[in-house]
Amino acid sequence: MEIVLNDGTNIIKRGSLAQVVADNLGANSIGGFVESFVANYLCNTCLTSRTDFQRCNVADNCQMRNRENYEEHLQLLTEDPQSVPLHGIKCACPLNQSRYFNITTKHSPDIMHDILEGLGKMECKLVLSQLIFQDKLFSIDILNARITNFDYGFEDVKNKPSTINCGTLHITDSNLKNSASQMWCLLRFLPLLIGDKVPRNHAHWQLLLKLRQIMDIVFAREITEGMCHYLKYLIKDYHFLFQNLFLDINLIPKHHFIIHYPNALMEVGPIINCWSMRFEAKHYFGKLIAGVVCNFKDICYTIAERHQIQQCHEWHSTKMQEYFAKKFSAVKVFETECKDLILEKFPGLFEQGEIYFTAKASIYGTEYRAGMIVVTDMFNNLPLFGEIQSIFIFGDTPYIFGEMLDTHHFDEHYHSYVCAKPQRAILFFVKQINLKDFHPLYVCSSYEESQDRTKYTLKNAIN
Known part of the structure; x- marks a missing residue:
């Protein structure tokens, strides 16, 4: 592909297929594998039979599919079209014609x-x-x-x-x-x-x-x-x-x-x-249109046209913004709780200087609100949590401000981290990009009798 840069320079970039994203049925269909999950060899990654995977709990014990046995099975299929149940391949994968791609080495987990x-x-x-x-x-x-x-x-x-x-x-x-x-x-x-x-x-x-x-x-x-x-x-x-x-x-x-x-x-x-969640969400618009449009002649054309109109509208009416907030308030630096942190981070700012803050803001598509919890760092394999108090705006850059919490331990029974507010307040002042995890959490309590501490459940593991 030829790309013309702003200075008029032409550069050529070449690419190749690296990964196919699909659900289980789609991956089997694209790869030429059987599309029935009651078949004997139903896995597109290994040659473990339906009976054997009852006792095969690690991939190390499986015979993996590779270029060699894939071609052998295709050759066997050519000689005997009834041999599909012996290996689970029913046709060749056209994507294997790519020099750098092979369906047996590029897994698509769902x-x-x-x-x-x-x-x-x-x-x-x-x-x-x-x-x-x-x-x-x-x-x-x-x-x-x-x-x-x-x-x-x-x-x-x-x-x-x-x-x-x-x-x-x-x-x-x-x-x-x-x-x-x-x-x-x-x-x-x-x-x-x-x-x-x-x-x-x-x-x-x-x-x-x-x-x-x-x-x-x-x-x-x-x-x-x-x-x-x-x-x-x-x-x-x-x-x-x-x-x-x-x-x-x-x-x-x-x-x-x-x-x-x-x-x-x-x-x-x-x-x-x-994962499939993203293109399932993308398909939602088409499924919604198909249910309300009274067109029984060429519904695919109608959906494609409506989708292009909607996409064009979104691209022309929205801009990629670092942050978005509906309401700002102005305050003097000396009036804020974190004035020492602000003055330390911005040496050119004085106590009489004016800054802006808001109780909630959307930063790169993720909304943060006062009272939410964020993971600011890791210490001794435990996440450090902080409760948001406000979002400050300096120039065009938003900073999340709040108070740190004490992480006591991880409670395996509740699969949550047990936290409490420290006796002495410790403040934090950080950009979203410097958070250990950009997902904000919410204050959640279990139904156990002791409610003196709060538990936080993460969406995923954090390093």
């Missing part, structure tokens, strides 16, 4: 469908059914009342989980009538919702917590090699515990798919960057 709409729903049903109907630790009415009344905070209230019907827990399928975003919210906050009703070290509760540990790494936006190795053994322990607790239930294909996550993380980095 963490949205594997975990949020697969294992998460299945495990929630099984564990909740055990806790409610077998162990009788609490009732379905208590669970639904807490789901309804829990304060999820500004960021998560839009993904508030639906209540759970009693009959749903008795059905053997994995449908919980919640969307993927609702399941992500439910899995994150379920320990705070009912953790006080469950004894510590309860076996079925440990299974749920094990899945949360896996999710922390899988949904992380920064990955280390150590995290990949740790994830491999987490998944192994998770499968072992599941099979010991539910002897009459076989592992489903999505149990097998996640054993390849550690290798995928090593190859392509954080796999949350290629």
